[in-house]
Amino acid sequence: MYVLRKGIERSDIEVSINVGHISEIYRFPVKSFAGERLESCIIEHYGMRGDRVCSFYDETKTDWFKYITARNIPNMLNYQARFVDGASRLQALTGVATVGTRICPPNCKARRRPL
Numbered sequence: 001m002y003v004l005r006k007g008i009e010r011s012d013i014e015v016s017i018n019v020g021h022i023s024e025i026y027r028f029p030v031k032s033f034a035g036e037r038l039e040s041c042i043i044e045h046y047g048m049r050g051d052r053v054c055s056f057y058d059e060t061k062t063d064w065f066k067y068i069t070a071r072n073i074p075n076m077l078n079y080q081a082r083f084v085d086g087a088s089r090l091q092a093l094t095g096v097a098t099v100g101t102r103i104c105p106p107n108c109k110a111r112r113r114p115l
Contacts, residue, residue: 029088030081031055032070050083 028035042049056068070076082089
């Protein structure tokens with residue numbers, strides 16, 4: 001596990017190659033929702049902890065075509081997700097999302113990736 005912090009370089013590695021500088025870190029807990037800006041993050045073997053742990057999909061479709069994204073429904077970008085204490089918290093960018101607000105079509109389901 002590695003911890004990335006904005007503006008801090010790792011100096012305890014014997015051989016290092018500078019491939020760039022991290023100026024900003026963003027995490028997107030729900031695929032195609034607006035993300036959150038971070039000061040630091042934890043990188044696991046599968047990627048950034050809390051990144052894209054939830055997605056929407058259409059049960060009537062297969063393969064990559066089943067995933068519903070902002071390309072299909074641009075309104076998804078009006079919602080923001082944050083990853084707090086192992087759970088995704090959702091909020092409309094204009095305020096808190098109300099119960100019953102439909103984001104996706106009726107055949108849309110939500111899936112959570114195991115942590």
